[in-house]
Amino acid sequence: MAILLFLPVKCNAAGKNVCQTLAESKTYRYNLDQKGKKESIKVSVSKKEHKNGYAITYDLKTTVTVNGKKIYGKTLKGRYSDNNQVKVMVVDTDQKDKQMELLIMEGEIDDGSNGAFWTSDIEHIYYYQYDNGKAKRK
Numbered sequence: 485m486a487i488l489l490f491l492p493v494k495c496n497a498a499g500k501n502v503c504q505t506l507a508e509s510k511t512y513r514y515n516l517d518q519k520g521k522k523e524s525i526k527v528s529v530s531k532k533e534h535k536n537g538y539a540i541t542y543d544l545k546t547t548v549t550v551n552g553k554k555i556y557g558k559t560l561k562g563r564y565s566d567n568n569q570v571k572v573m574v575v576d577t578d579q580k581d582k583q584m585e586l587l588i589m590e591g592e593i594d595d596g597s598n599g600a601f602w603t604s605d606i607e608h609i610y611y612y613q614y615d616n617g618k619a620k621r622k
Contacts, residue, residue, distance in 0.1 A: 502584060506572045514574050516550070516614035518582045523550050523614060525586070527572045534562075546570040548588060555612060555619040556588050565592070577611075586612040586619065 506512055508529045513522040525548070532543040541562045548556040560569055573587045591606040612619045 502574060502576055504574050506574065508568060512574070514584060516574075516584045516586070517616070518584070524552070525550050525572075525574070527570075529568050529570075531566055533566070540564075542566045544569055548572055548586070550586075550614060550619050551617070553619075555586075555621075556610065558590070560590065583613060583615065586614070588612070 502514070504512075506525065506527050508527050510526070512525045514525060515522045516525075517523075528547045528549070530545045532545075534541045534543070541564060543559055543561045544563055544566075545559040546557070546568065547554055556572075558570070563569055569591060571589045573589070574584055575587055576584045588610040589606050590608040590610075611622045613622055614620075
């Protein structure tokens, strides 16, 4: 297990290394289906804070769109951190199919922004393939 955590993993899409975690509120362009035109991918996050005495919790709403169409939308309620607890990655899990995939991970995620290693307690992983103008959850 320790070896898997510390060794880099090489991802490849159509001869290019691609394994990118997408940032919030930024638009990315990838040719997910490898059929010519690049798709536009965006991750949007809104946060709502709740105070109950000394305790503060957050509702985190995340939406992922491909070419303006929502493929994922979920609100994680009652979280104790205001960090986005949904991570979206563009990867190529199967080089033979000549297309890239989107992985959406939910859970308690520390992306290393506080100086620590990237760690997580992943609750769900959603795997999407994009083909013929539609993203399909597998």
